Amino acid sequence: MGETLFIRLGSQVENKLHWLIKTNGQEDIIASGELPNANALSQLTEKSTARDVVVFVPASDIAIKRLKVPGSSQRAIRLAAPYMMEETLAQDVEQLCFAFSDTKPDDQGNNCFVAALERKQLELWLQWLANAGIFTKSIIPDALALPLNSVSSTAVMLGEQVLIRLGAWQVMSFEANAWPIIAQYFSARAENSALAENEHTILAYSPLPQVPVEIKVEYLPEELPLAILANNHCSKFNLLQGEFQVKEKRSATKTNWLWVAGIACVALVLNFTLKGVELYRLSDQQSVIEAQIIANYKAAFPETKRVKVSTVRSQLRQKLAEVGNSGESIGFLSLLVKLEPALASVPEIKPQTLKFDGKRHEVRMQTIAKDYQYFEKLKVALEKAGLTVNLGAQNNQGEQISGSFSILDTKAKGRS
Numbered sequence: 001m002g003e004t005l006f007i008r009l010g011s012q013v014e015n016k017l018h019w020l021i022k023t024n025g026q027e028d029i030i031a032s033g034e035l036p037n038a039n040a041l042s043q044l045t046e047k048s049t050a051r052d053v054v055v056f057v058p059a060s061d062i063a064i065k066r067l068k069v070p071g072s073s074q075r076a077i078r079l080a081a082p083y084m085m086e087e088t089l090a091q092d093v094e095q096l097c098f099a100f101s102d103t104k105p106d107d108q109g110n111n112c113f114v115a116a117l118e119r120k121q122l123e124l125w126l127q128w129l130a131n132a133g134i135f136t137k138s139i140i141p142d143a144l145a146l147p148l149n150s151v152s153s154t155a156v157m158l159g160e161q162v163l164i165r166l167g168a169w170q171v172m173s174f175e176a177n178a179w180p181i182i183a184q185y186f187s188a189r190a191e192n193s194a195l196a197e198n199e200h201t202i203l204a205y206s207p208l209p210q211v212p213v214e215i216k217v218e219y220l221p222e223e224l225p226l227a228i229l230a231n232n233h234c235s236k237f238n239l240l241q242g243e244f245q246v247k248e249k250r251s252a253t254k255t256n257w258l259w260v261a262g263i264a265c266v267a268l269v270l271n272f273t274l275k276g277v278e279l280y281r282l283s284d285q286q287s288v289i290e291a292q293i294i295a296n297y298k299a300a301f302p303e304t305k306r307v308k309v310s311t312v313r314s315q316l317r318q319k320l321a322e323v324g325n326s327g328e329s330i331g332f333l334s335l336l337v338k339l340e341p342a343l344a345s346v347p348e349i350k351p352q353t354l355k356f357d358g359k360r361h362e363v364r365m366q367t368i369a370k371d372y373q374y375f376e377k378l379k380v381a382l383e384k385a386g387l388t389v390n391l392g393a394q395n396n397q398g399e400q401i402s403g404s405f406s407i408l409d410t411k412a413k414g415r416s
Helices: 038-048 074-084 119-131 176-191 225-232 252-300 309-323 326-345 373-384 410-415
Strands: 003-008 017-023 029-035 052-057 063-067 096-101 112-118 139-141 153-158 161-167 170-175 201-204 216-219 350-357 362-369 388-397 400-408
Touching: 003 038, 003 225, 017 038, 017 225, 029 038, 029 225, 038 119, 052 119, 052 225, 063 170, 074 096, 074 112, 096 119, 112 119, 153 225, 161 176, 170 176, 326 350, 326 362, 326 373, 362 373, 373 388, 373 400
Parallel strands: 003 052, 052 139, 153 201, 201 216
Antiparallel strands: 003 017, 017 029, 063 112, 096 112, 153 161, 161 170, 350 362, 362 400, 388 400
16 A cells, blocks of 8 residues: 655745655555745655655635636637636736646536646746655645535635635635635625525634634634645646646656566567577578479489479388388398499499399399490499499490499398
């Protein structure tokens, strides 16, 4: 459960400041105090670091109005409202900023609820907080944070000012010596309403000095004034709207975790990219190797028209089966291993056919060459490989000479 720091600023830098810390959702006060002026706000910097901050400002600096504004949309109503207030405001509209409430239309037909204040004053409050390193996303007129009573008004004395809440969007904020003027307001209000028959009562949460006798005040159990505001404020209304609206500040821990998460995401993307590049490279190599396998198979078996890498193994087995049974195939392969180096040493001889006798472990090979000497040269090479070779007759066939070899692997035969 989090905690909130509440600060009530003054109108001028020399005014006293009030502060209070309480647990969210509870009325227990953790700490409270006063500061002599706005320059002492830095004393609250550490207290604001790990807490939400809600700032109250004097309602006496803010014109809080209820208006009947013609219009079919909230946007149109809010655009027109400042100019409808122009005659009742001391400053030009361009020098003011406006904040609107989502309060529902009241019984008198008012459909626009607006708070207007001097832009320089709001900027001054924000500058005080910024100088102290205090972040807030909520600034509320203090009198609007008083409890709302459907029958009576509510009041409290905060510092040198009396705050009164008359209704959902009706407030007063004045110095104690202004009570005679306020008494006239209540008298006129009573004459113009049912309050003439039922005397209006103010429910006070703290002593109210110099109250005229004609104003009826009912004192409730005394409470800390700022605690009254903290327990009853409505977070739905905020003076920080439009150009002054702020984004929630992330904590240092959350920011660090976001940096870590960001770096992890970049590393993950980079890793996937490298893996993708590697996969592409391997896929390219695989394509080259598959093409070589197919080319070699077609070179060995030129009569084959269609070759798939996935079926090369089964096709090779089929070719070997055509030569002999599985045991014979093994013997044939081992004999081919010995034949290959000898054939490679005499490239002038080209094998034409190979026949294998599994029982005798013998290969009969029909070859061609351009000269008789190559047959003898191959015979010597085969014998050096440990094979028994019988060279058959050679026949002249024009530019080429054909000859046959009978090659026997006596060692393999002895093992079988």
